[in-house]
Amino acid sequence: MNTPVAIDFGQRLERWRNVAFVVGALGLAASGYAWFSDRTEFTRMWLIAFLYWLAIPLGSLALSMLHYLTGGGWGLAIQRWMQAAMRTLPLLALFFVPIALGMHELYEWTHADVVAKDELLQFKAPYLNSTGFLVRAGVFFAVWIGLAALLGAGAKRFDAGGGEGALVRLRTISGPGLVLYFLAMTFAAIDWAMSIEPHWFSTIYGVVFIIGQGLATLAFTILLSSQAADSAPLKGRLLPVHVHDLGKLMFAFVLLWAYVNYSQFVIIWSANLAEETPWYLKRMHGAWGAVAITLIALHFALPFLVLLSKTVKRNTKLLGGIAAFMLLMRLVDLVWYIGPAFGHGTHAPMHVHWSLATSFVGIGGIWFGVFATQLKNRPLTSLPEPDPHAMAAAHH
Amino acid sequence: MSSAKPTGAASGAPVIGPGHSLASVTDQISKIVLSRQTPTGWFIGLGVAMLGVGVLITAIGWLLWWGLGVWGINQPVGWGFAIINFVWWIGIGHAGTLISAILLLLKQEWRTSINRFAEAMTLFAVMCAGVFPLLHVGRPWLAYWLLPYPNTMGMWPQFRSPLLWDVFAVSTYATVSALFWYVGLIPDLATLRDRAKSLVWKRIYGALALGWRGAARHWERYETAYGLLAGLATPLVVSVHTVVSFDFAVSVIPGWHATIMPPYFVAGAIFSGFAMVLTLAIPIRRIFGLEDFITMKHLDNMAKVILATGMIVCYGYAMEAFFAWYSGSPYERYMIVNRMLGPYGWSYWALITCNLLVPQLLWSSAVRRNIAALFAIAIVVNVGMWLERFVIVVTSLHRDYLPSSWGMYYPTVWDWALYIGTIGLFFFLLFLFIRFLPMISIFEMRTLVPATGEEPPKKGLHIAASAGPSGEARRP
Amino acid sequence: MAQIFHPSTNTLSKVSIFGGVFFVFGALWLASEINRSSYVTQAGVVRAQPVAFGHKHHVAGLGIDCRYCHTSVEEAAFAGIPSTKTCMTCHSQIWTEAPMLEPVRAAFREDASIPWTRVHDLPDFAYFDHSIHLAKGIGCQSCHGQVDQMPLAWREHSLNMEWCLSCHREPEKHVRPPSEVFNMNYVPERPQSELGPELVRQLHIQGRTNCSACHR
Amino acid sequence: MRATLSIRSVAMALALCGASACRQDMHDQPKGEPMEASVFFADGRVARPLLDGVVARGELDLDPHLHTGKVGGQLVDTFPFAIDAAALTRGRERYGIFCAPCHDAAGLGEGMIVQRGMKRPPSLHIDRLRQAPAGYLFDVITNGYGAMYDYSDRIRPEDRWKIVAYIRALQLSQNATLADAPAQERARLEAQ
Amino acid sequence: MKPKFPIYGYLAEFHDGAELLAAAKSSRAAGYTVMEAYTPVPMEEVAHTLGFRTSLPWIVLAGGVLGACVGFGLQYWTSVIDYPMNIGGRPMNSWPSFIVVTFEMTILFAAASAVLGMLWLNGLPQPYHPVFNVPAFELASRNRFFLMILSRDPQFDMAGTKSFMDGLGGLSVKEVPH
Known part of the structure; x- marks a missing residue:
């Protein structure tokens, strides 16, 4: 039961970090080739990969603030992961550059000739224009990075023994911070993803992205926790009760994901308006339709059924496995959300360029490397020392 | 627990006053029910509420006699007060389930002293809500046609609606x-059965308690069932207001057809529901001397929930307004302009004042600690949420696609009478409830008493406020 | 504490809970049976008429065609109730002294209407058209029963909507060649399972079950 | 006092329930269905007789030949429209419905009603009727003759003409010679 | 059948839950199996000490699955098989529309099976029970904890069990008449 040699999670992290940097660099290099060979495809795939990896730092930002406001042991268990993830936001701002440069490849409203022929796009021009797009992106990143910095500083003060005062300050930031995050993320989702199909609109769109970010963050942090659980310093501190809470939260977010997506779908499906349905028609036919069914089955039904069980929710390894699976499904979901937007007509064939894979590991590798570096800068967990009482309680 | 270092969210106040034991909790709460002496305030309140019930009966009688023409509904506003009040009441009901179920799942101990009361509020609010659609169908004696049963018409309800x-x-x-x-009441009914003095009341409570005797096996199944019910009620409560929002959103009416409706309706329901809980809890804790059980921490937490859900609701307003423009649809654009500047513009701005501006005061902890201010804000929110439904229903319908069928909606005195009547019914039931049943869950309050013998209280974690001793240990 | 309930209450309370469930379902079942019974639908109940007119006598006995009296049945929604003059076509000559026919003679004299009791009265929101049913091969007998065997008329079927729909959903079970619609003793030449679908095709029968087919 | 009050209230409640359950306001709407009784008109009928001078749509009798069987006041012996096999079939059907009860299927005047006491009509095969112009037969159907009531309200003019045509065929059938039959039929009949 | 012993069991009264738990554990260790504990608050550990786990979650799961099948089945049957009707061109099997009612029925059936299952397994309602014969038992719903060893226990005997229970350190041990 007791392993004589205590494995240190920090060492494993270091190994992973080195691998991640190498893989990331290779991925970026391959994506660089794509940039020259097919700029359009590269930019599109890059956008998907970028939005995928952006979800974890932003979700961390939001969940941290939520945790400061509501409390709960689950937050302590993943607090360090989230704090490190938040600090990677400047890197993601850097990864946004190819999107800013490739705007013309992504958004038809940047084409003057298209806009000249399209009354609706002319009407929307005060919002959908290149300058506004860039300025807003700057504002979004400023808000997020600023919030992350404020929270980081507050957390540092708390760690240094700031006590109740530091906590109160964190809460004071978190309330308005969540409001700002919500607004910024909503408009970021509109700008970066929704406006690829500039005629279409859905008022719940921002919320769908926000829920997705929360789910991705939970899956990522659960996966990491499950990897760290049996080594120092988490061993003995990460209790089944924490795992159970995290499992319940992931379960809740799986349900929320299904809820917001179903709401959007059934409202558009039932009303059956010509300006709204094309978005779903594209995504419900042919190969994209198969992806949609896969999402229902594997992004919702399977995790829902598995996570119903209390035993599963308390099993660290099993929950980690499900979390890894959910991270994969998040990618499928994003590809399904954004991929069909580039096709025209309601029966557009499914098309995913190979550079999705290179961009995905490229951004992801570098991101994870930086994340691991950030993680190592601070204590690896904020969970308290093992407490015999708590251990006893946790066995029920 | 109260003497341990502050673990609560902001105020750090405990969820139960100091110095309580199993016996004192049991005795103090059951005394309210079993006591022969009824506070005079109760009689006055019940009397006023009965007046309201009288108004309700009159309004329903008048309606049945003359038909729906006595209401202000007509083309183009065919939904009017009936649906406004229905949604308003259903929304109020939601806080009860939320407090009971979701907070139980989240192990928020502060729910314990208000859950029973909030659940009762849910039930009564749903009853009041039900009055409206049943009457709005025009021939309420045929309302059972809404249910699928093998009828002589050989047809079934339309499940796509x-x-x-x-x-x-x-x-x-x-x-x-x-x-x-x-x-939730069963163990408390057993407590009352064991405490009641007269045989009649013993028998009444005894029959309702179903012979509960607190056996360990029973408790085990009971707690499992209760936890499962909470788990089931949580998605249920979300689904109910989602479906209410679908009533509007799956149509094609500008102002109704918006995909943000489900989450924003759910948030709105919780918003108004918590406001109603505050509206009721503040006077009741005063009248019945329950300050030890419904503490400042409860009020503070409820105020925070109101603030949070209020912000979500306002997010919904903002999305509607932005997308009305962004959609580029002339109908959507006209809808929002008409909402703001049309003949019912006053209601939109009143709504913004009540739901957006006034709740911002709750950011201040000083306001949250001021009971009078909390009470006032709760009332304002109740009004605001009623206005929200008014705005959605009336301004969207009164000017839709066909300008030739535009019109105005003026509620009649019978619309108002029915609305006031249901408020009367709500309070009537509530007064009966607090007199004859324990308004605070006795057995759950007992679990909050420190050192029940099961295990000593743990120290709180750094920030973790909620995972208290009883939470993980007792709940499955 | 002392016992406040007798041991028998254990059984009583359990039985009453489950008994209550059965009671509720039983009551619902009873209600639905009552709703379909002839007490409510009046199916099979002979109606009192101001004059004891016998379809059996006039149709089976004398061989008078349905259309002799119900003249508009082939071309209008309403089959037509014969005017008093139609009765008097014959009864001005035969049975002229019969007291039973005095109301007919009186009506004819005074140019009044005979207040017949409607046997087949659909609700006012249902729009039934005789002509289309005859044109598409639905016999009188399919809805009205063997009128030629009714001394005094009764309603053969409930006229509930489920009864209408039972045919509209499966017209092939009830259709006959249009030439046979007035035949009270029709027997299909070939098995109905074979003839029915063929006639449905030939006559372009749609068996409409949407609301606006009957409710306008 | 209390007892009566409660009995009264129970009775009231029952009456209310009963009243509500039996409300058939949609079943019997305040509109006139064909031949319903009316409380509005003095004669108690929903079906309104036409006022003098009113012509219903499609009922304007502009063609005296078609509608009266007369041209210039004289009975005609021609048909207002061409008689084909379909018209004869229709005529036979209408004859069967409206005429056969008295005149019987062959036109001999031995119908079922006659057997029950109706005044016996003349056979259609007497010379007077065989020689009468078609307009005469039409006129009898339209206006009645002797004990026979008129059938103008029950048979449309076109159908009356078709009945007349069928009567003509009947008359022919009872007075035909072998020479009238088509060659093929003749051969068959001769063979018998 | 005539009961073997003149009493239903012995009821020991305790001051707090920890004492009860200890007593339950030692009774269990002493080989008693047919026992019941009575507490004013739910104490999961006591039930587990008595060797009890509930199967209620499975009943609720079954109820939920049944509800889902009934819910969707009802809609499918009525809308596709029994009375197919074209509503605005939507397919007969409009599954997006049917999800809501399916969901509600799932919840309804699961909740009903949770409540009815709990009552059924608990043998409730049971207004009469021998344990109510003990006057002090009314404190079981206030602040006292009780442990009862039933006379049905194979190891039960009048004197031995009495003296064993006296040794558990409770406030009192009382006979529970039938």
Whole structure:
């Protein structure tokens, strides 16, 4: 039961970090080739990969603030992961550059000739224009990075023994911070993803992205926790009760994901308006339709059924496995959300360029490397020392 | 626990006053029910509420006699007060389930002293809500046609209609809320049976307690069932107001057809529901001297929930307004302009004042600690949420696609009478409830008493406020 | 504490809960049976008429065609109730002294209407058209029963909507060649399972079950 | 006092329930269905007789030949429209419905009603009727003759003409010679 | 059948839950199996000490699955098989529309099976029970904890069990008449 040699999670992290940097660099290099060979495809795939990896730092930002406001042991268990993830936001701002440069490849409203022929796009021009797009992106990143910095500083003060005062300050930031995050993320989702199909609109769109970010963050942090659980310093501190809470939260977010997506779908499906349905028609036919069914089955039904069980929710390894699976499904979901937007007509064939894979590991590798570096800068967990009482309680 | 270092969210106040034991909790709460002496305030309140019930009966009688023409509804506003008040009441009901179920799942101990009361509020609010659609169908004696049963018409309800989803959602909600409430009451009914002095009351409470005797096996199944009910009620409560929002959103009316409607309706329901809980809890804790059980921490937490859900609701308003423009649809654009500047513009701005501006005061902890201010804000929110439904229903319908059929909606005195009547009914039931049943869950309050013998309280974690000793240990 | 309930209450309370469930379902079942019974639908109940007119006598006995009296049945929604003059076509000559026919003679004299009791009265929101049913091969007998065997008329079927729909959903079970619609003793030449679908095709029968087919 | 009150209230409640359950306001709407009784008109009928001078749509009798069987006041012996096999079939059907009860299927005047006491009509095969112009037969159907009531309200003019045509065929059938039969039929009949 | 012993069991009264738990554990260790504990608050550990786990979650799961099948089945049957009707061109099997009612029925059936299952397994309602014969038992719903060893226990005997229970350190041990 007791392993004589205590494995240190920090060492494993270091190994992973080195691998991640190498893989990331290779991925970026391959994506660089794509940039020259097919700029359009590269930019599109890059956008998907970028939005995928952006979800974890932003979700961390939001969940941290939520945790400061509501409390709960689950937050302590993943607090360090989230704090490190938040600090990677400047890197993601850097990864946004190819999107800013490739705007013309992504958004038809940047084409003057298209806009000249399209009354609706002319009407929307005060919002959908290149300058506004860039300025807003700057504002979004400023808000997020600023919030992350404020929270980081507050957390540092708390760690240094700031006590109740530091906590109160964190809460004071978190309330308005969540409001700002919500607004910024909503408009970021509109700008970066929704406006690829500039005629279409859905008022719940921002919320769908926000829920997705929360789910991705939970899956990522659960996966990491499950990897760290049996080594120092988490061993003995990460209790089944924490795992159970995290499992319940992931379960809740799986349900929320299904809820917001179903709401959007059934409202558009039932009303059956010509300006709204094309978005779903594209995504419900042919190969994209198969992806949609896969999402229902594997992004919702399977995790829902598995996570119903209390035993599963308390099993660290099993929950980690499900979390890894959910991270994969998040990618499928994003590809399904954004991929069909580039096709025209309601029966557009499914098309995913190979550079999705290179961009995905490229951004992801570098991101994870930086994340691991950030993680190592601070204590690896904020969970308290093992407490015999708590251990006893946790066995029920 | 109270003497341990502050673990609560902001105020750090405990969820139960100091110095309580199993016996004192049991005695103090059951005394309210079993005591022969009834506070005079109760009689006055019940009397006023009965006046309201009288108004209700008159309004329903008048309506049945003359038909729906006595209401202000007509083309183009065919929904009017009936649906406004229905949604308003259903929304209020939601806080009860939320407090009971979701907070139980989240192990928020502060729920314990207000859950029973909030569940009762849910039940009564759903009853009041049910009055409106039943009467609005025009021939309420045929309302059972809404249910699928093998009828002589050989046909079935239309399952593609959100109005039918509503029938299922609301009736399921009413049933499950009643079950949840009753199951929660069983051990307390046994407590009252054991405490009651007269044989008649012993028998009444005894029959209702179903012979509960607190056996360990029973408790085990009971707690499992209660936890499962909470787990089931949580998605249910979300689904109910989602379905209510579908009533509007799956249509094609500008101002109704918006995909943000489900989450924003759910948030709005919680918003108004918590406001109603505050509206009721503040006077009741005063009248019945329950300051030890409904503490400042409860009020503070409820205020925070109101603030949070209020912000979500306002997010919904903002999205509607932005997308009305962004959609580029002339109908959507006209809808929002008409909402703001049309003949009902006053209601939109009043709504913004009540739901957006006034709740911002709750950012201040000083306001949250001021009971009078909390009470006032709660009332304002109740009004604001009523206005929200008014705005959605009336301004969207009165000017839709066809300018030739534009019109105005003026509620009649019978619309108002029915609305006031249901408020009377609500308070009437509530007064009966607080007199004859324990308004605070006795057995759950007992679990909050430190050192029940099961295990000593743990120290709170750094920030973790909620995972208290009883939470993980007792709940499955 | 002392016992406050007798041991028998254990059984009583359990039985009453489950008994209550059965009671509720039983009551619902009873209600639905009552609703379909002839007490409510009046199916099979002979109606009192101001004059004891016998379809059996006039149709089976004398061989008078349905259309002799119900003249508009082939071309209008309403089959037509014969005017008093139609009765008097014959009864001005035969049975002229019969007291039973005095109301007919009186009506004819005074140019009044005979207040017949409607046997087949659909609700006012249902729009039934005789002509289309005859044109598409639905016999009188399919809805009205063997009128030629009714001394005094009764309603053969409930006229509930489920009864209408039972045919509209499966017209092939009831259709006959249009030439046979007035035949009270029709027997299909070939098995109905074979003839029915063929006639449905030939006559372009749609068996409409949407609301606006009957409710306008 | 209390007892009566409660009995009264129970009775009231029952009456209310009963009243509500039996409300058939949609079943019997305040509109006139064909031949319903009316409380509005003095004669108690929903079906309104036409006022003098009113012509219903499609009922304007502009063609005296078609509608009266007369041209210039004289009975005609021609048909207002061409008689084909379909018209004869229709005529036979209408004859069967409206005429056969008295005149019997062959036109001999031995119908079922006659057997029950109706005044016996003349056979259609007497010379007077065989020689009468078609307009005469039409006129009898339209206006009645002797004990026979008129059938103008029950048979449309076109159908009356078709009945007349069928009567003509009947008359022919009872007075035909072998020479009238088509060659093929003749051969068959001769063979018998 | 005539009961073997003149009493239903012995009821020991305790001051707090920890004492009860200890007593339950030692009774269990002493080989008693047919026992019941009575507490004013739910104490999961006591039930587990008595060797009890509930199967209620499975009943609720079954109820939920049944509800889902009934819910969707009802809609499918009525809308596709029994009375197919074209509503605005939507397919007969409009599954997006049917999800809501399916969901509600799932919840309804699961909740009903949770409540009815709990009552059924608990043998409630049971207004009469021998344990109510003990006057002090009314404190079981206030602040006292009780442990009862039933006379049905194979190891039960009048004197031995009495003296064993006296040794558990409770406030009192009382006979529970039938």
